[in-house]
Amino acid sequence: MTWRYIATRMNGDGTETFLNFNVPLSNAEVNPVVNGHGGVKGTITPEIASLKTDDGEHIFVPWWTAIYAEEDGHIRGGGILKDYDDEAPKLQLDCIGHTGYLTDTRYTEVKSIERDDPLKVSRHLWEHTQARPHFNIGVEFAGAETSRDMFIGDDNVTPTTTPTKVTPYVLAYYQTHDLAKEFDLLANIAPFEYTMTHEWNTDKTAIRHILHYGYPRLGARRTDLRFVVGENVVEQPRFDIGGDSYASDVIVLGAGEGSKMMRAEDNAANPGRLGRDAVIIDKSITTPTEAKKRAAAERKLLSGTADVTEIQVRQSDHARLGSYSVGDDILIETAPGWSGIREMWVKILGIQIRPESNVTTLQIMRAEKVSK
Template identity: 90%
Template sequence: MPKWRYIATRLNGDGTETFLNFNVPLSATEVNPVVNGHGGIKGTITPEIASLKTDDGEHLFVPWWTAIYAEEDGHIRGGGILKDYDDEAPKLQLDCIGHTGYLVDTRYTGTKSIERDDPLKVSRHLWDHTQTRPHFNLGIEFAGADKSRDMFIGDDSILPTQTPTKVTPYVLAYYQTHDLAKEFELLASLAPFEYTMTHEWNADKTAIRHILHYGYPRLGARRTDLRFVVGENVVEQPKFDIGGDTYASDVIVLGAGEGSKMMRAEDNDPAPRRLGRDAVIIDKTITTPTEAKKRAAAERKLLAGTADVTEIQVRQHPHAPLGSYSVGDDIRIETADGWSGIRSLWVKILGIQIRPESNVTTLQIMRAEKVSK
């Protein structure tokens, strides 16, 4: 059986952290690395343990100060910053958000107006800006893709390949930019690029590195060396969604604005094999035609009407042991006969929910062609 331990640190805000405890007695633990999200760690401590306090009697677990990492046989599988805890004696339930979640409700303190730039580079600027502030430095490093594509960030035209007649600058400013996580997500959708946060020991294992991995146009790879097979490493037959809500031939996206001035874009199948069906997406955060058009195309791709699966449970097995696959990877599922008629398909791993006390890991997945770039 693999050996797990949970490590608590104190984030010092200057890019360093101090180790507090190397054996936090977490139980009912969930470790959740994800693509394009925050993930994190949840767990419970019971009963109250005196050693889980500082030398001066202060609580060891302090929101937005304490971080917890899950290590399996020397490999850090996930980490997070303590966001909330629920003290229901004798239990203490901890909820740690992944380090990318630190940007939630973090504001921009200067002003910057951008007309043309690379969204990926601008997203890195959000972290650079944040980490230059006193007490806001997590020590985040970058890896993977360092650029995506040059484009008009505030483009008023329909197609990003066209020269716009009018450009609305993309503005970061202290008086309006109050949640950098939302800005980061917007930039990721504009490129689009994928990202995930990982943690690993440094060379001499005296510190933990926090690495924000970028992928353009995607993270991960198609893994022909691994497989998920029902009856072998997949615990039970996956549940496929084959309902009518998974299909639309015509998608319209309505964004910011009112009435005829509302931001809008459509994406239509010119020759659907079924009856035409509409899907209306309303999202007031969409402020440019380019963004609306990209969203419409993405939504119609999701609404192709093909049977899909969102989750499977896998056990440790030589076909795909824990640690051999990562979020972002495509892996083939081989299933038994069912109503969907699917025996084999490629899926992309969007999230991994690890329960160290169980031999079963839950994977959040999606049909690969729906998210392929």
Template identity: 30%
Template sequence: MPEGWRYIAQRAAGRWAGTAEPILDWEVPLSLSSNPQRELSGPGALAGTIEPEYARMIGSDGQPILQDWGTKLYLEIEGVIRWGGLVTKTAFDGAKCTVNCEGFTAYPQGIPFEGYLISGALITPKDPYAGKDKNHDGWVDGKKGKQRVPDPPKPYGGPRIDTYDAFRSIWSHIQSRPNGNLGLTIDSHDSGELLGAKDGSDPWELAWWNNPDCGQALDSLARDMPFDWVESHSWSGGGNTISHRITLGKPRLGRKRTDLRFADGENILAIAKPEGMGDDFANEVVVLGTGEGKKMKRAQVYRSDNRLRRVATVTDKTLSSDSALRKRGEQELAGRTAALQIPAIQIVDHPNARLGSWSLGDDILVQVHVPWVGDVQVWHRIVADEISADGLVVLTLKRSDSFHY
């Protein structure tokens, strides 16, 4: 194991907030088989092996230290927790134990939502004159010629929930169940975007009788609004307490990093094979906006480039004007007709960009030499990172212009 590295195991008992879960082992002898990866709006993963068997595999509570869905595992480098997650699968082959881990945010997948949430429900007020015109002559019974039956009250849209409140409510539901509390805290600010239509025509609903999956519901909220989130873990206070947090950002997390440099021959050691857009390529975009059926707002933009027609369809129910629809289409088109993308770069700790100086979601200028193309400088966004035992880091990238805010 590299100097300054250690793997820390903690019991994942899912206890109620305020109760500490014990540290089981401060020096788990894990050898990486897959580098610890952090993801933007994803749980990340880590895999490793332990060989041979060691005596500390059983904790003081009599349970295996590394237990499927029963252990939290952290990678600490030079006193900083660089990765945290849950042991999700173990396998044994003689004296060799294989350990697979995923971030805390993998936990909601497969957990049913057993409550009820609705935003922007269509509310039909009770008609105070219902049943008071039994002969259907338009007059209130007993008051003919004096009082006509008024029109019934019009339906209206009910209270709406902020997107982040819905995200937090689902997480609160997950962690309120017995043995379900991971100790995750979610940012408390609002997004400013309310779910459902204001007039009640298109309510957002999450109902237990539809058997919704909590993980899928969380993913849908982040994808449809959209917004970014990042899972992180850190030492809290001066003791042995580890805090767990989900940071929320709308429309995005990260920023353009003009203070960092990523250049071939300096701190970039290798690049993944540059590639075109492939299945993501499109030279025509159809944008669908507000409305339903034939009344739905629609725009179509295209770029003539002497290539076969490829069409992408984008749905954004917040768009109603022709100019907004076309602008969204042009943005999508720009990201789908780009000539070149660098899927990943391998970098070394360097004055250009020190280890940990970037954040998931940041935009960085990648300066590399590409055979058949030449020297290129393209802005890319960091969507994942992973650190290896030799101190090298791989940044997974997507072109910055393929994102729309």
């Protein structure tokens, strides 16, 4: 595999200017993810003249410079420079994935929504942002175009019935100051999944940034690939079988105080073991719909079954880099252990690529815990 790192300057009008096609990044990490930002990290040492402008300043400027990791012509990930640490002669770069651009970005108008599609509303956040001068980073959309028509801020989670009371979902300059947070809220309400990819345009003169939507999910169950301990999985994965992974009754407490606090519960009808409580407190939850969905999601995660959070995968014919994507379900075959698990379907939530190593780290979760 041949890797190179490309630096561009984002012009704020949807275009980019190429600055350098061979940034000498070492100890690089490339991290595409589902429902998150990911990005690119790495170190440059020593100082190199080609990475400076005519006035002697280096080309790496937060919220202006972007870095892309390309492997044999395929862009495996990218990000916008958020922070750097200048410890001469080292320069450490931390680039956040392009979805992170919405973090701390505000809404500049007022929009009150009672019934709409959360996925469409999430696209509106990008359209609103990129219509502002200097805020266009060229994000395009692909995949699912709709999720479901529902009451965004209703008092009844069933979208086919008319609620007795509707709390509008409001986007406003006086209260909406973090569109990334709003985007994730809408993803949870639908729910839908998303990821950002980057690819060359047809004549390789520009890089496209594509926000892929999946409703109800991204990826697919891959029966053509497998992860096998001793074959392409470097070591036996560590399974979490602790008591903290189980709860039969989940209560979510959101915005408000005392008896007026936003509240929802999700309880197992027959847990098959002793009952256990889990209390989730999240003041960002402001609607009954959101509270109910959060309670159901948390109890699904707290099923008490053994789980695994990551594995180390070596390049092989059964799982080459680029043959699987975030969102995919893939079967793990393991050696016997205390968990008693020999096979498990897992969903890939993130891929941490270290180009200087033949081993890739996958952030994963038991598939049925996140299946839609």
